[in-house]
Amino acid sequence: MLTDRMVTAGHVLFRWRSYLLFAFLPLFIWAVSEGEALEVRWGDAVGEITEVLALLLLVLGEAIRVLTVGFVPHGTSGRNTDKGQIAERLNTTGLYSTTRNPLYLGNCLMYVALALYTQHLWVVAVLGLTLTLYYERIIAAEESFLLEKFGEPYREWSAQTPVFWPRLRNWRRPDMPFSLRTVIRREHVSALGGFVVLYLLELGLHTLPGATDTIAPGWHWLMGLAIVLEIVARVAKPAGWLKVEGR
Numbered sequence: 001m002l003t004d005r006m007v008t009a010g011h012v013l014f015r016w017r018s019y020l021l022f023a024f025l026p027l028f029i030w031a032v033s034e035g036e037a038l039e040v041r042w043g044d045a046v047g048e049i050t051e052v053l054a055l056l057l058l059v060l061g062e063a064i065r066v067l068t069v070g071f072v073p074h075g076t077s078g079r080n081t082d083k084g085q086i087a088e089r090l091n092t093t094g095l096y097s098t099t100r101n102p103l104y105l106g107n108c109l110m111y112v113a114l115a116l117y118t119q120h121l122w123v124v125a126v127l128g129l130t131l132t133l134y135y136e137r138i139i140a141a142e143e144s145f146l147l148e149k150f151g152e153p154y155r156e157w158s159a160q161t162p163v164f165w166p167r168l169r170n171w172r173r174p175d176m177p178f179s180l181r182t183v184i185r186r187e188h189v190s191a192l193g194g195f196v197v198l199y200l201l202e203l204g205l206h207t208l209p210g211a212t213d214t215i216a217p218g219w220h221w222l223m224g225l226a227i228v229l230e231i232v233a234r235v236a237k238p239a240g241w242l243k244v245e246g247r
Contacts, residue, residue, distance in 0.1 A: 031118040032204035038119040054117040061109030068095045068102040070183045071174035092157045094174035098166035185242035188233035199223045
């Protein structure tokens, strides 16, 4: 059956879901080499509006991830790329009360934001279609696993909670308080990755042949700061400074 094939494919894709963006780097590089298409065709104002919109989507996507990870207890919302599907409990509060897949929603917003920053709408279209097919299969695999593990409680939660786009009126307060240390421990790679790609796009758009202006120096300072913060996170993580009981 088609559903069974989607689940099987989803289990395979689940292991590599953290590396999806890397597959699109050649496409991004090619798009950047073609220059700022919207700005060239429609003027500076359209180009600036597009970049601002892309930045807002990027921040929104990361904010959704932060507000998800910062409230979840241990044993939920894990990466588990080597072991496959693992869940010790069903999380149904916080953002999980509005959508069954808040982390994937955040990911998609960030990916689309980076594609939009290239100013090539066909890149956005190609990435959007790929994300739809990709996450459709991963979600099918996850839901098959969760249904088998949790049974009726999962059926009840999924019956009233949208699979992807949030239903804000369903909001339920998280069971646990927000933990910044948990966010740093679990999100430092995602946050750095998003900013590095954004920095490289900006660098390419303003340094490749045909660029009409140079990259603002502030971008280099921000990149340096991001690297320093990543080093601090990587030192703090094995030292146990970011460990939180029950997270």
